[in-house]
Amino acid sequence: MKIKSICYVSSKSNHVSNDDLQKLFEQVINRNKAYNITGVLIFKNNHFFQIMEGEEENVNKAYKNISNDPRHFRIIKLLDKDIKNRLFEDYESGNFSIVNNFSKLKKLTIYFNWLKLAELIEVNEINQLATNFLNNNK
Numbered sequence: 001m002k003i004k005s006i007c008y009v010s011s012k013s014n015h016v017s018n019d020d021l022q023k024l025f026e027q028v029i030n031r032n033k034a035y036n037i038t039g040v041l042i043f044k045n046n047h048f049f050q051i052m053e054g055e056e057e058n059v060n061k062a063y064k065n066i067s068n069d070p071r072h073f074r075i076i077k078l079l080d081k082d083i084k085n086r087l088f089e090d091y092e093s094g095n096f097s098i099v100n101n102f103s104k105l106k107k108l109t110i111y112f113n114w115l116k117l118a119e120l121i122e123v124n125e126i127n128q129l130a131t132n133f134l135n136n137n138k
Contacts, residue, residue, distance in 0.1 A: 002056040003086060005039075006063050007079035007129055010072040012046040024071055025098045032096035035062055038088040040108060042099040042133065048072055049133040051079075051126055053086045078129050087126060105134075 012021070021043070028041055028050075037054035050066075052059050067075055091097065091111050099108050112130065 003053065003083050004056045004059050005051065005053040005079060005081060005083045005087075005126070006059050006077065007049075007051045007126065008063070008066070008075055008077045009133060010048045010066075010075040012043075012048065013071050013073055016071045020071065025100070029096050029098065031062065031065075035059075037062055038086050038091070038094055038096060040088060040091070040097045040099055042105070042108075042130070044100075044134065045137040047133070047137050049130065051088070051130070053083060053088060056082070079125065 016024070025041070025043075031037075032039070032052065032054075035054060035058040037052050037058055039050065039052040039054075042049040052062055054062075063077075066072075088094070088097075091108075097104070097108070099105050108130075112126075
């Protein structure tokens with residue numbers, strides 16, 4: 001079974017309300033749980049940054065659904081690669097996580113710092129992508 005990771009950024013569509021956004025977050029968690037996808041979705045300044053990892057077929061299916069979702073636009077895939085091990089298997093008990101406030105962002109930063117100690121190439125690449133996203137969305 002091949003494991004892969006996809007990371008992308010996108011912008012929230014103007015017609016999406018706060019209630020719609022909360023429903024979207026619930027759908028993301030439920031969909032990823034059903035597909036056994038681990039990772040994180042960061043939402044900041046009307047932009048999304050998502051890292052998904054799991055079985056290749058499931059991640060590809062999820063990304064295809066995301067690409068066709070009108071709740072966001074300007075989808076840019078930053079990473080699409082096979083990985084040896086899941087990086088988020090131990091984060092939030094392996095559940096997919098939504099990061100949309102400071103305390104959750106702080107927890108994710110601590111997790112990234114902990115992973116960096118392992119010096120895995122995937123960790124450094126994912127960490128750099130997340131850092132760039134956060135630095136450009138202050």
